[in-house]
Amino acid sequence: MLLNLTGLLTAPFTWLNLLWMFVEVLVMLVIILIYVMAALYGERKILGHIQLRPGPNRTGPGGVLQPVADVIKLLFKEDVIPAEADVAVFKIAPVIAFVPSFMTFAVAPWAPNVLFTDLNVGVLYFTAVTGITTIGIVSGGWSSGSKYPLLGGMRGAAQLISYELPLVMSILGVVLMAGTANMAGIVEAQQKWWFFFPQILGFVAFFISVSAEMNRTPFDLPEGESEIVAGYHTEYSGFRMALWMLGEYTYIFADGLLCATLFFGGWHGPWLPGWLWLLIKAMIFVFLAIWTRGTLPRMRSDTLMVFAWKFLLPLAMANLIITALVKAAIAGWF
């Protein structure tokens, strides 16, 4: 089904192999684009049912062609650049925000030996790369040359920095338990049981902070449509708006993969092939993200920071210390 990717990694680095790498990346990009279309439709349908309305149901059977119509509309819209905008930064900002979300897929372990790169610091790579998106959001907000995007960009920066700490701290518990920061190694360490059970505290901290990193309700303060219009992407339209949306939805997928890998045994599962299990687990995460969006109201900006620094960070640290103590105690007994 999927190519044996690690075979290519250990092969000599020639031009032909380089071409193959580009082809593989292209295939991944197409898969993600298809996923984003499905997620757009799924989100509108699920939100519709949560709010007791049918959702899109006119375009195609059951409205399945709605995302196609959405995308065509976005691509044909005029690409407005505000007069006050800093044109160069305005154009590059959505790219800076989207590219890292795609780069995270390099370390996703689909099955034994099916992964783009077998990095021994894969988890760190994931968190490091996602940090770049903050720069895209800040510069997008700034370069629009208007007040609401600037506010949204600043909110985004503050929120993403604050929630990155508990996120990394909660991941460290898993890394400590698995004894490796390699994504495939972490999955292999979950042969017997999922880390979800022993790392339940870490999972709570992880799930909340990863939701905050995704900038979605209840953490969509950088967009906050009832307060600051649409936040950092207020002035964007057409294709560049599509890039922002693409980045947001790609992150839900990527974070789903991370969540499944760290806490739910990655490719482990009966009967079905490994990559399908990982996909199913990631899609459950995507559903959860849509579900929380339809259920919870937006947080207030003053409670947002207090929650990250005074509740989530101590929780993740406590989890880390408990994990270290238990691991040392077990090592002492045997």
Place this chain on the structure above:
Amino acid sequence: MIDFFSQPTNLWFVVIAFLTLIASLGVVAGEKVMHLALNLGGSFAGVAALFVLLQSPFLAIAQVLIYVGAILVMILFGLMLTGAHATEPTGVETGKKVTVATAVIVLTALTIWGVYGSAGRWPVVPSGLDTSLTALGQALYGHWGVAFEAASTLLLAALVGAIVVSRREDDEA
């Protein structure tokens, strides 16, 4: 020269080094403060890519995590709070520019002379060091434990100092 480019790694090195230099040039030659900061980010990312080429993924990731993900975001955040629309030219006098340019040229010449003058005197061999996370952790918390803690204390002192300085200005105002 043909031999040099037959290795894709060498070509990558030239491309990445070139992009990094362009970004670095943007940091010193640009006019808008925001552009300088973003170019700095490009320069950091380029150095991280060079670390990858040198087969040190951990250093590359640390470079991105700390310099791009933390320091650059802090710089941008600071710019936003203190007037990110600072679009005026940085306004350095010609005399200073000449001094700096001279210093840069002399230092670069010295470096190139040092590198080529010493060519062949020291053998270039792979260090053979264990670059795994486990080895790194054991070195940091074992052998270099005291130095590590001393650096942490220094950083903590700097943080507390920054808070004290900024708070005192608050009280006077």
